[in-house]
């Protein structure tokens with residue numbers, strides 16, 4: 001007696017088909033799962049046995065073998081319970097085995113035969129759709145699966161309702177695709193930030209061109225405040241971006257009721273975060289903060305407080321837009337195209353610029369503090385801005401700045417200019433921050449005066465090749481913000497003002 005059906009295994013964001021083969025044969029009675037199962041998969045025997053018992057079914061006193069093929073792929077997670085249980089039900093003749101071949105199944109069983117939610121249902125559903133198959137999953141994940149398009153989804157509360165469905169006793173209704181309500185970003189508004197005009201301008205450039213930004217300033221200058229307001233001036237996710245973001249959150253098991261995400265991600269991990277938490281991986285491979293921030297913002301507050309190896313591990317994903325997680329026998333890739341916003345105090349005490357408050361070690365402490373961050377990481381940040389301390393007089397005057405909605409309109413227009421240019425060029429990038437190499441030289445070539453200024457600055461500040469390109473990229477964005485076709489000397493001059501700051 002034999003039956004087979006499909007489930008999936010997750011390899012980063014890639015999904016591969018796993019064939020679940022169930023056989024009941026004569027021989028020594030027992031229940032075995034083979035095909036590189038990890039502990040959670042191995043334990044599924046006990047959950048399946050109990051779930052059957054809860055439904056009043058008992059497993060035959062014979063030899064039950066479950067093979068998960070291909071045998072050389074490590075099987076991780078608890079979602080193998082459901083396909084194993086369905087395979088067994090088919091072998092026992094409780095449900096017809098031919099209909100099972102039209103589905104991909106995944107879900108975790110509770111001891112009372114209820115189906116518990118699991119991660120990764122959206123990518124699994126998209127995979128099932130590509131195989132022209134339907135999907136069987138827990139009810140709680142149904143709305144997530146419905147986003148895979150034209151696909152037959154069976155989202156069941158428990159094993160019994162699936163049996164009833166296949167027997168035609170009670171047909172399951174298809175789940176509804178649901179969207180997250182648009183969270184109101186207006187709770188925090190740029191208008192609340194008093195003074196700090198340079199930093200606000202840098203924040204707008206950052207948002208317009210998708211650049212990385214570093215803010216340096218004494219405690220209480222408004223760094224965290226400004227970073228929190230970036231999400232409010234960025235355009236909403238496009239439908240394809242929303243699907244990508246939702247897929248990563250689904251794999252991480254962080255999707256709220258399976259709703260499609262609409263708000264641009266803003267992740268602000270604490271500086272005690274470990275390397276796997278930030279870039280992904282760990283015992284059971286999961287996307288890290290940098291992938292959860294894909295298509296959005298990764299905010300690292302108090303940058304030098306992060307562990308040095310953790311920060312160094314961010315360099316590669318920041319450059320390539322992908323986080324690669326190495327396991328014993330495979331490499332997984334998660335998308336990680338983020339905008340990095342970092343904030344730091346100039347030194348440990350934070351009051352370097354104020355001799356009356358700075359510590360006795362100033363300015364040497366500043367050098368020590370800043371040297372915790374490597375040059376190559378600084379090099380990946382296009383804009384560096386210094387925030388002065390905010391005076392009591394500034395704080396007591398009423399807010400007069402621009403509202404976030406106004407800035408958001410300008411950001412949207414600047415992004416449209418870039419979108420048009422890059423699609424006309426036929427390249428895949430959409431934002432100036434991602435332009436590099438020859439295309440950048442072509443689109444950001446300054447006029448004669450700008451060229452002269454850039455040459456002078458390169459010699460005076462000893463700009464590295466990377467630093468030079470950074471200036472060009474930022475200048476291109478400031479030109480786009482004013483709708484200027486060519487990059488002028490004023491744009492170069494402003495871009496030069498955001499180059500790396502050295503203290504001490």
Ligand SMILES: Nc1ncnc2c1ncn2[C@@H]1O[C@H](COP(=O)(O)OP(=O)(O)O)[C@@H](O)[C@H]1O
Pocket residue numbers: 192193194195196217218219220221222223224225226343390395
């Ligand atoms: N520019 C500012 N305008 C208005 N309030 C400010 C400003 N800067 C700081 N504050 C006040 O000080 C608090 C701390 O600011 P925060 O952004 O956390 O400073 P930082 O991150 O630079 O240490 C804020 O919650 C806010 O109430």
Ligand SMILES: [Mg+2]
Pocket residue numbers: 223224225301343
């Ligand atoms: Mg802060």
